Amino acid sequence: MSQSIMPKLGFGTFRLQDEVAYQSVLTAIEEGFRHIDTAQIYGNEEAVGRAIKDSGVARGELFITTKVWNDKLNKTDFINSVKESLTKLQLDHVDLLLIHWPSPANGESMHEYLTELQSAKELGLTKEIGVSNFTIAQMEEALSILPKGALFTNQVEVHPYLTNQKVRDFCAQNDILVTGYMPFAVGKVLKDPTIKAIADKHQVSTAEVVIAWELAHDMVTIPSSTKRENMATNLKALSLSLSQDEINQIDALSCGDRQANPDFAPDWDHDEVKTTHAWQFQGADKALALGLKAVPALKAGQILVRNLAVGINPVDWKFIQADPINWTDTHTPGVDGAGVIEKVGDGVDSKLIGKTVAYHHSLSENGSFAKHTVLYAERVMQVPKGLAANVAAALPCPLLTAWQAFSKIPLRKDEKVLVTGMGAVNKLLTQMLNHSGFEVHALSKSLTTEQAVKLGVKLVLRDAPSEGGYFALFDANGPEEAKKLVPLLQANGHVISILGRIETPVDEPFTRTISYHEIALGALHDYGDTQQWQRLVSDGEKLLNDIASGTLNVEEPTDFEFNNLNDALEFSKVQKQKAVVVV
Ligand SMILES: NC(=O)c1ccc[n+]([C@@H]2O[C@H](COP(=O)([O-])OP(=O)(O)OC[C@H]3O[C@@H](n4cnc5c(N)ncnc54)[C@H](OP(=O)(O)O)[C@@H]3O)[C@@H](O)[C@H]2O)c1
Structure with a gap:
């Protein structure tokens, strides 16, 4: 033979x-x-x-x-x-x-x-x-x-x-x-836009192009x-001939996206990833465009992560809409993601290669809306076994924001706290407060009794009460809304405004001495030091474990395909629900 x-x-x-x-x-x-x-x-x-x-x-x-x-x-x-x-x-x-x-x-x-x-x-x-x-x-x-x-x-x-x-x-x-x-x-590759363009040029299917590419090699x-019809189509690939340029274009799509990788798989030979598919900013309020982008050389302390899933947060579509920090036209947005470490820069332990991590990335760096993202090793959290990549990718921004908000107040068991704006952040925060012994009241029109019980909310208020005596107020509706509720706080109370700063205090000096807190994960990206990151990452990993073990409950996000990332942004904006793009 x-x-x-x-x-x-x-x-x-x-x-x-x-x-x-x-x-x-x-x-x-x-x-x-x-x-x-x-x-x-x-x-x-x-x-x-x-x-x-x-x-x-x-x-x-x-x-x-x-x-x-x-x-x-x-x-x-x-x-x-x-x-x-x-x-x-x-x-x-x-x-x-x-x-x-x-x-x-x-x-x-x-x-x-x-x-x-x-x-x-x-x-x-x-x-x-x-x-x-x-x-x-x-x-x-x-x-x-x-x-x-x-x-x-x-x-x-x-x-x-x-x-x-x-x-x-x-x-x-x-x-x-x-x-x-x-x-x-x-x-997966049959929907790729580059392959689709080549197929259209030859007036054949993407399946034929892919098979012809394999045979050409x-x-x-x-x-x-x-x-039957797919089998017949696949056989037709035997008579399709691609140009060298088309073959090169398909070669350039390689991004280490392995499908068959069981626990017992060997230590694979990894090809160097030179280019990646990345969604790119096209100007304020315009749809993002998908294209190939060079993967930059890693600096000391950096890692290359192959994203498995990308989380969509309100901050993403808000920044795309308004462009407050003047992104360039090739900027890749996206703050949250989860993926596998593919490569490490100088000073990073090579044993990290192959580990699955979740991360929150800076708004000013090229972000998670890509098949690969360059990150700092000290800023990623290892994902525990049993936590699916799509769930992990949906977490970093809301989870770490909730944790930072929670960490603003001293632990005073049995104190009454009020939570308003029951999105992903406050649903996590409510559970953290409840687990720590606070009595949590939620001000919400939409929270169901069943959800309230699951989160550990003691009392659901449909309208703002006339008096309060609350130790702390956690608001995720915006600083103007938060300001209106400050009178409900007791003396020496705390207001934690998650969506922005309350510019002017409500009370005169030397009166109730309310503490005003603002939350922004970006602060650590721009001003944090190694020690602060280590603490946040270590706390974040414990919280991911709590989610994997069911101690903290999270809702399943709605999944979108990578090629439909613009639809995921629209869904997050219109439905106000958690969307995740599976890479
Ligand atoms: N050695 C190993 O460890 C190993 C591991 C994995 C696989 N394999 C071998 O490789 C073979 C191929 O891999 P695979 O079956 O996992 O995946 P695949 O061939 O990459 O994809 C199969 C899928 O493609 C669809 N498809 C086929 N032709 C199509 C067309 N013309 N248009 C649109 N969709 C089309 C099929 O759907 P329809 O049924 O609807 O057409 C099916 O869902 C396996 O069957 C197996 O023999 C070996």
């Missing part, structure tokens, strides 16, 4: 089960696919086998791949598992047998399972052997174990958002064929589909 008879365009079967797997493979073969990719772990070898048989296509015309799963890599189970796969597939051999994943840490030695893989070939159970998800270091080790020329392919994730260039270069230098899996990033690729 030589490489030339492995069809460059194959058909993937991950996720396809039972009748869907059977029908999809049968239809794919009818449409013209001659290369089918399955695996023991997909649980569909039996259905795939039936479809192959019922297709009536001669065995010699088909190229069938299966993969040995992690728990069968040991000497006792390996060959038996391959024989079991062949029974299910109703075949006496496959054309290609792969190690699905390098054995997870503390598993079987590579020498042991590659020896078994080689034995499978010698026994005639497969014509070719290869690996999947192997890093460069693991391929080097595999080459030193297997006979020269035996390593047929490394099947790895490749699509326009993860070009896996380093791995592909190594394969090219060592005569190992690359099979690119998840070519569409499971559909001399890769084999294995898209999956459950629909």
